[in-house]
Each structure stands twice: as structure tokens, then as C-alpha cells.
Amino acid sequence: MGNWIINQGLTAFILVVWMGINIFLFVWFYFFYDLGDQFFYTRHLLGSALAWARAPAAVLNFNCMLILLPVCRNLLSLLRGSFMCCGRTMRKQLDKNLSFHKLVAYMIGLMTAVHMIAHLLNVEWYNNSRRGVYDGLSTALSNLEDAGNTTYLNPIRSTDVDAQQTPTYFVFTTIAGLTGVIITLALILIITSSMEVIRRSYFEVFWYTHHLFIIFFAGLVFHGAGRIVRSQQTTDPPHNFTFCKDRFEEWGRIPECPVPQFAGGFPQTWMWVIGPMILYVFERLLRFIRYTQKVTYRKIVIRPSKVLELQLVKSGFKMEVGQYVFLNCPAISQLEWHPFTMTSAPEEDFFSVHIRSAGDWTQKLINMVEELPEGAQGPKMGVDGPFGTASEDVFDYEVSMLVGAGIGVTPFASILKSIWYKFKDSNPKLRTRKIYFYWLCRETHAFEWFADLLQVLEREMEERGMGDFLTYKLYLTGWDQSHTAHVMVHFDADTDVVTGLKQKTHYGRPNWDKEFEQVRKENPTSVVGTFLCGPAALAKVLEKKCAKYSDVDPRKTKFYFNKENF
Amino acid sequence: MGKIEWAMWANEQALASGLILLTGGIVGVAGQFRGWQFAAYGVAAGVFVCLLEYPRGKRSKGTSVERTGQYCFTVCVKSFGPLTRNYYVRAFLHAALCVPGGFMLATVLGCVCLGISSLIYLGAAIHGEQWMPILPQKEQTRKPVGESIKNPPQNPPPRPPAELRRKRVEDLEGAAYVNPIAVTAND
Numbered sequence: 001m002g003n004w005i006i007n008q009g010l011t012a013f014i015l016v017v018w019m020g021i022n023i024f025l026f027v028w029f030y031f032f033y034d035l036g037d038q039f040f041y042t043r044h045l046l047g048s049a050l051a052w053a054r055a056p057a058a059v060l061n062f063n064c065m066l067i068l069l070p071v072c073r074n075l076l077s078l079l080r081g082s083f084m085c086c087g088r089t090m091r092k093q094l095d096k097n098l099s100f101h102k103l104v105a106y107m108i109g110l111m112t113a114v115h116m117i118a119h120l121l122n123v124e125w126y127n128n129s130r131r132g133v134y135d136g137l138s139t140a141l142s143n144l145e146d147a148g149n150t151t152y153l154n155p156i157r158s159t160d161v162d163a164q165q166t167p168t169y170f171v172f173t174t175i176a177g178l179t180g181v182i183i184t185l186a187l188i189l190i191i192t193s194s195m196e197v198i199r200r201s202y203f204e205v206f207w208y209t210h211h212l213f214i215i216f217f218a219g220l221v222f223h224g225a226g227r228i229v230r231s232q233q234t235t236d237p238p239h240n241f242t243f244c245k246d247r248f249e250e251w252g253r254i255p256e257c258p259v260p261q262f263a264g265g266f267p268q269t270w271m272w273v274i275g276p277m278i279l280y281v282f283e284r285l286l287r288f289i290r291y292t293q294k295v296t297y298r299k300i301v302i303r304p305s306k307v308l309e310l311q312l313v314k315s316g317f318k319m320e321v322g323q324y325v326f327l328n329c330p331a332i333s334q335l336e337w338h339p340f341t342m343t344s345a346p347e348e349d350f351f352s353v354h355i356r357s358a359g360d361w362t363q364k365l366i367n368m369v370e371e372l373p374e375g376a377q378g379p380k381m382g383v384d385g386p387f388g389t390a391s392e393d394v395f396d397y398e399v400s401m402l403v404g405a406g407i408g409v410t411p412f413a414s415i416l417k418s419i420w421y422k423f424k425d426s427n428p429k430l431r432t433r434k435i436y437f438y439w440l441c442r443e444t445h446a447f448e449w450f451a452d453l454l455q456v457l458e459r460e461m462e463e464r465g466m467g468d469f470l471t472y473k474l475y476l477t478g479w480d481q482s483h484t485a486h487v488m489v490h491f492d493a494d495t496d497v498v499t500g501l502k503q504k505t506h507y508g509r510p511n512w513d514k515e516f517e518q519v520r521k522e523n524p525t526s527v528v529g530t531f532l533c534g535p536a537a538l539a540k541v542l543e544k545k546c547a548k549y550s551d552v553d554p555r556k557t558k559f560y561f562n563k564e565n566f
Numbered sequence: 567m568g569k570i571e572w573a574m575w576a577n578e579q580a581l582a583s584g585l586i587l588l589t590g591g592i593v594g595v596a597g598q599f600r601g602w603q604f605a606a607y608g609v610a611a612g613v614f615v616c617l618l619e620y621p622r623g624k625r626s627k628g629t630s631v632e633r634t635g636q637y638c639f640t641v642c643v644k645s646f647g648p649l650t651r652n653y654y655v656r657a658f659l660h661a662a663l664c665v666p667g668g669f670m671l672a673t674v675l676g677c678v679c680l681g682i683s684s685l686i687y688l689g690a691a692i693h694g695e696q697w698m699p700i701l702p703q704k705e706q707t708r709k710p711v712g713e714s715i716k717n718p719p720q721n722p723p724p725r726p727p728a729e730l731r732r733k734r735v736e737d738l739e740g741a742a743y744v745n746p747i748a749v750t751a752n753d
Contacts, residue, residue, distance in 0.1 A: 040671045117593050120672050124599045165602040165673035181675065188586070188679055192578040197622075197631055 011096060015103075018066075022059050022107065030055035037230035040241045041141055041153060041260065046122050047131045053118035054229065056111035061272040063111070064220060067104045068276040070097035072283040073387055074290075109191060112184060119180070123156075123167045123315055130156045131163060140248035144259070153262045155228040175226035179370055183219035186212040207335065217277060220269055227264020235261050276496050286338075289424055291328060291382030298350045300369055300378055303449040306357040308366050309343075311350045317429045321394070321418045322411040325385035327355065332364045337384060340412045345418035347425075351386075354449055388474065395422065395430045397529030399520060400557075403542065405440040405534025412437070412533065416470075420457055423469065434526075436519055438510060440534070442478030473515075474505045512541060516549040520557045528559045571625055577688035580660060581619040583683050587676025588612025589666055594672035601670040608673035611663050615680065618643060618650070624698040632700055644699040651698070653691035656711045660684035665727060 034051035096426035129138040142154040161169045171177030193209035235258050252259045301310040305396035326337040344352040357363050404412045546559035594605025619645045621639040624630045626737045643650045661684040666676030
């Protein structure tokens with residue numbers, strides 16, 4: 001339970017606050033329109049459908065304001081930088097930005113549906129009032145002209161159009177109606193192209209269609225310009241509706257009941273969304289500026305299994321361990337930006353990414369680079385970033401157990417290199433004296449470059465007589481008959497047959513009890529930090545083991561579990 | 567744009583349109599709007615479109631993700647053969663279905679959305695896509711183990727006597743021998 005509070009508590013709190021604001025806005029504006037005196041006559045025509053339309057409108061204003069903010073990733077990076085003092089949990093919330101964006105989008109979708117249905121009812125009832133279907137008061141109210149010294153209440157002014165088509169005609173000839181239909185259509189297209197199936201397989205459709213949000217916001221800002229939600233204004237002498245509502249035939253002829261005047265509400269949506277819209281424009285400008293900044297290739301290496309390593313240099317670029325960048329290559333696609341975790345350490349004077357062939361874009365990039373002559377510069381590349389929470393806790397523990405599963409091993413390249421640099425320079429920030437690294441993967445294809453990195457580190461450590469600093473174990477969980485045959489034949493070899501490393505490959509999953517026992521035995525008095533980048537199921541297992549093998553005695557070994565989403 | 571299968575997006579759009587048409591129809595009927603007959607049509611057409619579009623088709627490249635419980639719908643839709651397999655038919659069908667929705671405000675949005683999905687289906691049809699049902703894979707039978715495993719050898723393998731087998735480091739060349747009887751299985 002305590003662990004949940006530490007890991008998820010702040011997220012839960014933020015969600016509760018957000019939902020609370022939504023509910024508050026909905027209820028407040030519902031009662032504002034349902035009980036407000038100035039809307040008495042309007043309610044007479046529309047009933048509670050008025051309030052049911054205006055309450056979601058308020059929630060929509062709030063959420064349309066919020067939705068642009070989580071996708072301003074440069075702004076978020078800036079915030080993250082200034083939160084360095086305020087603890088990692090705060091900064092980690094900024095990494096859940098896309099989840100929040102989706103949540104807000106669902107709310108917008110839901111509220112749009114409620115808003116639209118309520119307005120369908122409103123338009124129908126306005127239409128009926130206009131045609132005298134309802135009581136005398138309704139007809140009298142609807143007959144109020146928009147001329148001379150009278151102001152109208154019912155926005156449906158003419159009765160020329162066929163009665164059944166009037167609502168459609170009304171919607172398509174008023175600003176509110178037309179913008180409403182257009183932006184709802186844009187919203188629906190955005191939502192259908194954002195479904196996970198489409199997003200994962202045809203990213204371009206998702207990304208290009210998503211730009212309909214420009215139309216959405218443009219229409220949204222003008223949606224209220226027609227001012228068709230009308231409220232009663234004070235007149236001189238005042239028109240008391242309680243007294244006058246039954247005397248509608250005498251309006252204007254008796255002193256107590258002058259003709260009631262109405263006016264539309266001032267459009268407010270733009271006040272909610274203008275700020276985030278400006279911020280977003282800055283965000284796109286900033287991305288564009290970063291994109292034009294010069295990025296030079298220090299080195300290009302084609303690794304085995306179609307992995308491309310790019311070492312890039314960009315002036316003013318500063319990174320932390322475990323962060324990622326977005327890359328854009330205009331020669332392949334003008335508009336696509338793809339994220340890659342960085343595999344270099346901050347101590348190096350360049351940053352590197354390892355790109356695996358995993359789709360159109362990556363394949364084209366690899367093809368382009370393969371055809372380059374030796375030593376030539378690669379294609380023009382735009383770099384945005386770095387983004388992501390830095391994983392600095394890794395340096396705080398005396399003993400670290402690092403577990404990387406599958407693709408989760410990539411940030412550990414950065415971490416291991418950084419630890420090694422800090423160790424060599426005797427950087428006081430580094431308190432680590434011993435590292436146990438567990439690498440779990442189905443097969444080592446596409447990760448041979450990581451094995452190379454481990455080899456280099458292994459060699460350097462041996463040279464300095466620090467062979468004990470790093471202990472690593474590779475677990476191949478996807479072995480089969482041919483593997484075993486191969487291993488049996490090469491059993492006596494000095495280096496491992498799969499990786500070429502001195503430490504042997506294990507097959508199957510690790511026996512965590514044995515591993516924790518070993519760590520505890522070798523470090524009887526230390527505080528051990530366990531870091532995982534991998535699946536949630538494994539996180540649960542490791543968490544339990546950490547609890548199991550931690551000793552209550554403060555002089556003995558203690559294990560602390562950190563689940564990272566790098 | 568890569569190998570986009572437009573039908574996947576058309577399917578999402580059509581399913582959404584069906585729901586919107588259905589919702590608009592329900593509002594029109596429940597509120598007893600003018601022209602509620604068109605709303606009633608919207609309900610029927612909406613339900614029909616949802617049933618038709620619920621089962622996802624099989625992707626020609628990559629893994630297809632089923633919608634929950636779509637198997638019975640797949641079977642129904644499959645039974646119409648070329649009518650449901652061909653996307654030109656679907657494009658035309660959706661275009662025709664959406665027209666009556668335009669006669670009443672409550673169903674107008676459903677009409678426009680269905681019209682858009684009809685256009686996307688047309689694009690899919692022009693690209694030669696087809697609706698293939700996602701059917702459960704038949705169990706892959708494992709390669710049957712060879713018969714010889716049932717007959718383990720009765721005798722130890724033929725070897726020369728122990729003195730000859732001992733490793734003679736001084737004379738590696740002379741220590742090598744050829745087996746008098748073949749020891750590989752397929753000679």
C-alpha cells in the first residue's frame with residue numbers, strides 16, 4: 001500500500017482534482033442556467049435542456065483549454081528542468097502527459113455528445129414554439145421581433161422554410177450551428193483515426209488527420225459569436241416575469257409589464273483557449289527552430305542485425321541518463337518525428353542513438369545510410385529534445401541491481417556508460433561501488449551492439465584491475481533445440497558462444513531467489529537499489545523479492561525497488 | 567504513406583457513424599421530433615451499420631486485432647459472400663444508407679459521417695482491398711517425432727578397446743582412427 005502511494009499517489013491526486021473541477025463546473029453552470037432568473041423565459045421555451053446544453057459547454061471550455069498543454073513537450077521539458085528541486089515524483093507526472101491528453105480527449109468527446117443532444121432538443125423546441133405548437137406565452141415570446149426597440153428571444157426568426165427542415169436550415173445558417181457541425185465532424189474524424197489500431201499501424205493517417213484540431217479550435221473560438229443563448233435584460237421600468245408571465249397579451253400596454261428585452265451572452269470560449277493556443281504555437285515554432293539547428297554526424301556505424309548507430313553533435317545540447325530525443329529526417333518524411341532513447345552518457349561530447357529497423361521510416365534511413373561513402377555526413381537530421389525523466393537515482397546506491405528486459409536494455413547503455421565514466425573520474429556524485437546487471441531477452445538479435453558495449457566495459461575494467469565492479473548475467477528466454485546443441489558443442493570455450501563475453505549466457509528466466517541470495521551474501525551490510533526497465537509482471541516479482549530479502553536489522557542488507565519508465 | 571489499408575480506418579469511421587446515426591435516431595424518436603419517421607429509420611440503419619461493421623476484417627499485412635466477441639458477427643457477415651467482401655458494394659451501400667438521414671437535423675451528423683466512411687471505403691476498394699474474415703487458426707500439429715525414438719539402441723556403440731582410445735598426446739596423428747563400422751545414422 002505504501003508503495004502504491006509513493007508510485008501512484010500524485011497521479012491519483014491530480015486526476016481527482018481534475019475530475020473535481022469538471023464536476024464543479026458542470027454542476028455550477030447547470031444551476032446557473034436552471035435557476036437563474038434571467039433565463040426564466042428562455043427556460044419556458046426550452047425546459048432543462050438549456051442547462052443540459054450549457055453545463056457541458058463549460059466543461060468543454062475547461063478541457064479544450066487543457067488538451068493542448070500536455071502535448072507541448074518543449075514546455076514540459078522546461079517545467080521539468082525547473083522542477084529539479086521538487087522531487088522526482090513531480091517530474092514523473094510530466095512523463096504521463098500523453099495519458100492525460102487522451103483522458104481529456106475522452107471527456108471532450110463525452111461532453112460534445114451531451115451538448116449536441118441537448119441542442120438537438122433545444123432547436124426542435126424553439127422550432128415548435130415559433131410555430132405556435134405550445135402555449136400562448138411561448139408563442140408570444142417567440143414572436144418578439146428583432147427590430148426597432150424589441151429584441152428577440154427565439155433565434156429561429158422565419159417560418160418560411162418547411163417545418164421539418166427548419167432545424168437543419170437553422171443549424172446551417174447560424175454561426176453557432178455551422179461551426180458546431182464542422183468542429184464536431186473534425187472531432188469525430190480525429191477520434192476515429194486515433195484509435196489504437198490505426199495509430200499503431202498507420203501512424204501517418206493518425207498524425208495528418210489529427211491536424212484537423214486547427215479547424216476544431218478555429219471553429220470553437222467563433223462558436224459563440226452568434227450569441228444565440230439569450231437572457232432577459234433589465235428594462236426601465238423593470239419587467240417582473242412572475243407577475244407578467246400570465247399577461248403576455250398586455251406586454252407593452254400596461255406599465256408593470258414593458259416588452260421584455262433580451263440579449264445574448266458574451267462569447268467566452270476564446271478566453272479559455274487563447275492562452276494554450278499561443279503556447280502551442282510557440283511550441284511548434286520552437287520545434288521548427290530546433291529542427292533547423294545544425295546537427296552534424298560524428299560517426300555512423302552499421303551494427304549487426306540491421307541496427308544503425310548514429311553519433312550526433314548539436315551545439316548547446318545537454319542530456320541526462322535515460323532520456324530520449326525525437327528525430328526528423330526531411331529526406332524521408334517532412335512531418336514525421338520519431339522518438340529514440342539515447343544510448344550515450346552525458347559525459348561524452350556527443351549523443352548517440354541506436355536505431356533498429358522497425359518500420360518504413362527506420363528502414364529507409366538504414367537504406368540511405370548504407371549507400372553513403374565512408375566518412376560522409378548523413379542525411380540532414382532534425383533533433384528535438386531531450387525529453388523524459390532523468391534516472392539519476394541509479395547513482396545514489398552503494399550497490400545497484402539493474403534489470404533490463406528486451407528493448408528495456410537501451411537506457412541501460414546510457415546508464416552503464418555514465419556510471420563507468422563517473423567511476424573513472426572518481427565523480428563524488430557516484431556512490432555506486434558494485435553493479436549487478438541482469439539482461440533478459442528472448443534473443444540477442446538487434447542487441448549485439450549492447451553485447452559489444454559490455455565487452456568494451458569488461459575489457460576496460462580488467463585493465464584497471466576492477467573486474468569486480470560490474471557483474472552481469474544474460475538470460476536468453478527464447479532458446480530452442482538448435483541453441484542447446486550449439487552450446488553443448490562449445491561448452492569448453494573461454495568466452496560465451498552467443499555474446500562473446502566472459503560471463504556465460506544463462507538459458508530461461510533467472511531464479512530471482514538465488515540472485516538475491518547471492519547479492520545479499522556478497523554485500524552483507526549495503527543498501528541495494530534495484531532498477532527495472534521491463535514488463536509490469538516482472539516488476540511485481542522483483543518488488544516482492546526486494547521486500548523478502550531486506551533485513552529489518554539496519555546494519556544488514558536492504559533492497560529498494562525502483563520501477564522506471566524510461 | 568506506407569502500405570495503408572484504408573479499410574481499417576473506413577471501418578472505424580463507419581462504426582462510429584452507425585453509433586452516431588443510432589443516437590440521433592433515438593433522440594429524434596424519444597423527443598417525438600418533427601420527421602420522427604426519419605429518426606426511426608436512423609435507428610434501424612444505425613443498428614444495421616453497427617452490426618455490419620463490428621467484425622474487423624483481416625489485415626493483409628500484419629496481425630489483425632479482433633474486437634471483443636466479434637466471432638459470431640464474423641460468421642454472419644461472411645455468409646453474405648461477395649456482397650460483404652467487396653468494398654465497392656460497401657461504399658455504395660453506405661452512400662445509399664446515409665441519404666435519408668439528411669432529411670432531419672437529428673440524423674444529419676450520422677449521415678455526413680457515414681458519407682465520409684463511404685468515401686474512404688471507395689478509396690479502399692480502388693486500392694484493391696477486400697474484407698477477409700478473421701477465423702481462429704487451426705491447431706498447428708507439431709512435427710511428429712520420428713519412429714526411431716521408440717527403439718533405443720540395445721547395444722553400446724562400437725568402439726576400439728580402451729588402450730587405443732586413451733589420448734596419446736605424444737602422437738596425435740597416430741592416435742586418430744577410423745571407425746570400422748559407420749556410426750552416423752543415415753549411411
